[in-house]
Amino acid sequence: MEQSSAEVLLLGWYEPALTALTELGAHVVNVLDPRDLHKARALEPSDAVRFLTVPDTRSSEEVVSGLARHGLTLSAFSHVCSMRELSVVTAAVLAAVGGCASLDVPTAIAVRDKFVQKQLVRAAGVPVTACRVVDLLTDLTVDGWDRPVVVKPLAGGGSRDTHVLADPQSLARLLAEAPEPPRGPWLVEDFVAGTELHVDGVVRAGRVQWFAVSRYLTNVIDIKAGVPVGSVVLEPAGHPGLYAATEALLQESLDALGHREGIFHLEMFERDGALTFSECAGRVGGAMIRESIRYRFGVDLPGEWARAALGLPMAPVPADRPEVCGWMQFSAPAGRVVEVPDVAAVLAQPGCVEAIVSLTKGATVPDISAASNLKAGSALVVGDTEEQVQARMLALSDWFARSVTTEAEPCRPS
Numbered sequence: 001m002e003q004s005s006a007e008v009l010l011l012g013w014y015e016p017a018l019t020a021l022t023e024l025g026a027h028v029v030n031v032l033d034p035r036d037l038h039k040a041r042a043l044e045p046s047d048a049v050r051f052l053t054v055p056d057t058r059s060s061e062e063v064v065s066g067l068a069r070h071g072l073t074l075s076a077f078s079h080v081c082s083m084r085e086l087s088v089v090t091a092a093v094l095a096a097v098g099g100c101a102s103l104d105v106p107t108a109i110a111v112r113d114k115f116v117q118k119q120l121v122r123a124a125g126v127p128v129t130a131c132r133v134v135d136l137l138t139d140l141t142v143d144g145w146d147r148p149v150v151v152k153p154l155a156g157g158g159s160r161d162t163h164v165l166a167d168p169q170s171l172a173r174l175l176a177e178a179p180e181p182p183r184g185p186w187l188v189e190d191f192v193a194g195t196e197l198h199v200d201g202v203v204r205a206g207r208v209q210w211f212a213v214s215r216y217l218t219n220v221i222d223i224k225a226g227v228p229v230g231s232v233v234l235e236p237a238g239h240p241g242l243y244a245a246t247e248a249l250l251q252e253s254l255d256a257l258g259h260r261e262g263i264f265h266l267e268m269f270e271r272d273g274a275l276t277f278s279e280c281a282g283r284v285g286g287a288m289i290r291e292s293i294r295y296r297f298g299v300d301l302p303g304e305w306a307r308a309a310l311g312l313p314m315a316p317v318p319a320d321r322p323e324v325c326g327w328m329q330f331s332a333p334a335g336r337v338v339e340v341p342d343v344a345a346v347l348a349q350p351g352c353v354e355a356i357v358s359l360t361k362g363a364t365v366p367d368i369s370a371a372s373n374l375k376a377g378s379a380l381v382v383g384d385t386e387e388q389v390q391a392r393m394l395a396l397s398d399w400f401a402r403s404v405t406t407e408a409e410p411c412r413p414s
Helices: 015-023 034-041 060-069 085-098 105-110 114-123 137-142 168-177 220-225 240-257 289-297 301-310 343-347 386-403
Strands: 007-011 027-032 049-053 079-081 131-134 149-153 163-165 186-190 195-204 207-216 230-233 262-271 274-281 324-330 335-339 352-357 377-383 405-407
Touching: 007 015, 007 085, 015 027, 015 301, 027 034, 027 060, 034 049, 049 060, 060 085, 079 085, 079 301, 085 105, 105 114, 114 131, 114 186, 114 240, 114 274, 131 137, 137 149, 137 168, 163 168, 195 240, 195 289, 195 301, 207 240, 207 289, 230 289, 230 386, 240 262, 240 274, 262 301, 289 301, 289 324, 289 352, 289 377, 324 386, 343 352, 343 386, 377 386
Parallel strands: 007 027, 007 079, 027 049
Antiparallel strands: 131 186, 149 163, 149 186, 195 207, 195 262, 207 230, 230 324, 262 274, 324 377, 335 405, 352 377
């Protein structure tokens, strides 16, 4: 295995990224939020890793101040990087200041800011949703409104604070129900009817090297209605036309974004055989996307991210498995948890090969409809066909929700 002697500044906690960097020989200073320190301390001590805490890993001021408290400057590092969505631009800015290897700042912005990336891919001729930016949601009330729109933060993630607004009345309801005035600015884009897909893969030297297409169980925006979140990996041999069209869209989109080295998680819509770009990130997809890709194809996306960050060649793609697979997230009724299945019980369900249960007795079930990264647990499910995997996932989702018992939270004294 190729090895690196890099000195890396890594922003934010993401254990697979840290492990991938150190397995390739890098020495890493990992800057963390204090809330993640217990996870870091649970790892085996290593001379190759040092952990520093700062109040906010998204702030360049906080990061360089944290380094200074430990007698470090940016000149101590050859590379600066982050797998955390909200720290990608910070890493690029710090690298530019320190003369370190990293994503360049324009590319980092292009894979983060949804308006910027849509403008870039539109200029390259890639089909993309029409969009604009408003400073405040209340500004929409003075705009012309002749079709449904989706509003979302410009650089958000996990579908948090993302809403479909069919008409001015739905905006009024959103503003009335918000616990505090929603912050802006906001991306406003036309609602796209179609099937939502995600594409995960590797780009090196500006060329797409490998990718896989997965179909969401339902479009992610539908989590607001309480539907399960998950996806099924689509078989390349069973969808040759889709894979060919996707490769063309990928190459044109990544060229437009300037994303030449690394990995990507791109979302798009398919309708009547036509593809429309939705958004693209330069990181591993959330939930168990990483695990589904590794299980089905043997491709280690965090490892490929680290290889690209360190300037090492892509690893050979191993032989894939014959099984179809998919990932899903569990929901549960609101309240305080009284009973919850353990991992062994989940793994005993048909087709389940990996599982995580996030709930514990006495915990409070969060509002899982608020964002796609909120969950009661997750699972990797396999089967002989895409249809069988999807059926098993839906059945597992229903079984888990029925197996969790909750009670109302006790009233707090006022």
